[in-house]
Amino acid sequence: MPVYQHNLKDKKIDFNTILDKVRVFAPATVANMICGFDILGFAVDEPGDEVKMYRVAEPGVRIRSIVGDGGRLPLGADRNTVSACVKMLLNDLGILQDIGVEIELIKHMPIGSGLGSSSASTVAGLFAINALLNNPLTKDELMPYCVEGERLACGHGHADNVAPALMGGITLVRGGADLDIVKIPVPKELYAGIVFPQVDVPTRDARQLIKEKVLLKDAVTQWGNIAGLVAGLFQEDYDLISRSMQDVIIEPSRAILIPEFYAMKEIALAHGALSFGISGSGPSVVAVSKGPEVAELVTTKIQDHLSANGIESFKYVSAVNVEGPKVLSFND
Ligand code: HSE
Numbered sequence: 303m304p305v306y307q308h309n310l311k312d313k314k315i316d317f318n319t320i321l322d323k324v325r326v327f328a329p330a331t332v333a334n335m336i337c338g339f340d341i342l343g344f345a346v347d348e349p350g351d352e353v354k355m356y357r358v359a360e361p362g363v364r365i366r367s368i369v370g371d372g373g374r375l376p377l378g379a380d381r382n383t384v385s386a387c388v389k390m391l392l393n394d395l396g397i398l399q400d401i402g403v404e405i406e407l408i409k410h411m412p413i414g415s416g417l418g419s420s421s422a423s424t425v426a427g428l429f430a431i432n433a434l435l436n437n438p439l440t441k442d443e444l445m446p447y448c449v450e451g452e453r454l455a456c457g458h459g460h461a462d463n464v465a466p467a468l469m470g471g472i473t474l475v476r477g478g479a480d481l482d483i484v485k486i487p488v489p490k491e492l493y494a495g496i497v498f499p500q501v502d503v504p505t506r507d508a509r510q511l512i513k514e515k516v517l518l519k520d521a522v523t524q525w526g527n528i529a530g531l532v533a534g535l536f537q538e539d540y541d542l543i544s545r546s547m548q549d550v551i552i553e554p555s556r557a558i559l560i561p562e563f564y565a566m567k568e569i570a571l572a573h574g575a576l577s578f579g580i581s582g583s584g585p586s587v588v589a590v591s592k593g594p595e596v597a598e599l600v601t602t603k604i605q606d607h608l609s610a611n612g613i614e615s616f617k618y619v620s621a622v623n624v625e626g627p628k629v630l631s632f633n634d
Pocket of ligand 1: 333334339340341460462463505508509582583
């Protein structure tokens with residue numbers, strides 16, 4: 303069923319079963335999967351964000367603290383995307399005036415990294431409130447609130463980060479008002495080698511660089527690649543995945559924001575990556591690889607190259623995270 307056809311009118315919340323506290327993790331994501339701008343994405347095991355949520359006596363939703371954001375995120379309940387989305391959900395359930403909730407957000411990844419930082423926080427917050435309320439909503443029902451969080455965070459409601467962050471695995475986004483989120487099978491040996499060069503690229507800015515018009519020949523190449531990638535994922539055909547994960551539309555505009563992009567690409571492909579490109583809107587880059595060894599080698603070589611050029615970086619090597627968000631604890 304399209305995501306927006308769910309409605310919460312018939313949900314009954316049993317106040318006797320609401321929990322006192324919950325601690326939740328939601329994963330980072332690699333949006334676009336190189337060729338599928340705004341429609342494809344996958345979740346990774348690390349990094350990710352945590353939300354601790356507490357039920358309190360005083361009604362309303364408040365942010366208690368944010369750790370790991372360097373003071374950049376707003377604490378006001380209507381401006382912070384986590385609390386704003388939780389408020390929206392409680393309002394639609396008709397219980398915003400009746401329940402008190404306080405939130406601690408613990409960020410384990412930088413803002414503006416291209417790893418779906420805001421999405422991980424939003425998804426963690428919505429997964430946490432659902433857990434606190436004793437899971438009255440399905441993930442499909444939570445999805446529209448996650449998309450709203452993305453709209454608040456960067457001015458555009460693309461779902462290619464929030465969808466895999468919430469659903470886990472690899473997801474395909476189709477439609478707008480009739481949004482479908484489709485899960486795609488995950489080939490067992492598909493690994494991501496991610497390198498985050500220490501520069502800040504806000505998604506808003508990275509989106510402004512993209513040309514509004516594309517040539518038909520480029521569009522044909524790109525939609526062939528998207529279809530080839532989806533087929534390759536279904537068939538576990540790593541060669542087809544490799545040939546298909548190429549971006550002739552967005553990467554040429556955005557690569558200039560990322561230091562050493564084309565040198566990193568050469569290193570990745572020379573050391574066996576299936577494909578290399580920008581993770582989300584950058585500056586993180588991703589070497590999609592068959593097996594962890596290649597991902598490990600490629601990311602090490604890329605980091606060596608960046609260090610030699612005076613650029614600090616973080617790296618993460620991960621299989622595709624098929625679980626999505628999870629409860630870490632009900633006690634702290
Ligand atoms: N699809 C988005 C973009 C992901 O590339 O701008 C970043 O949020």
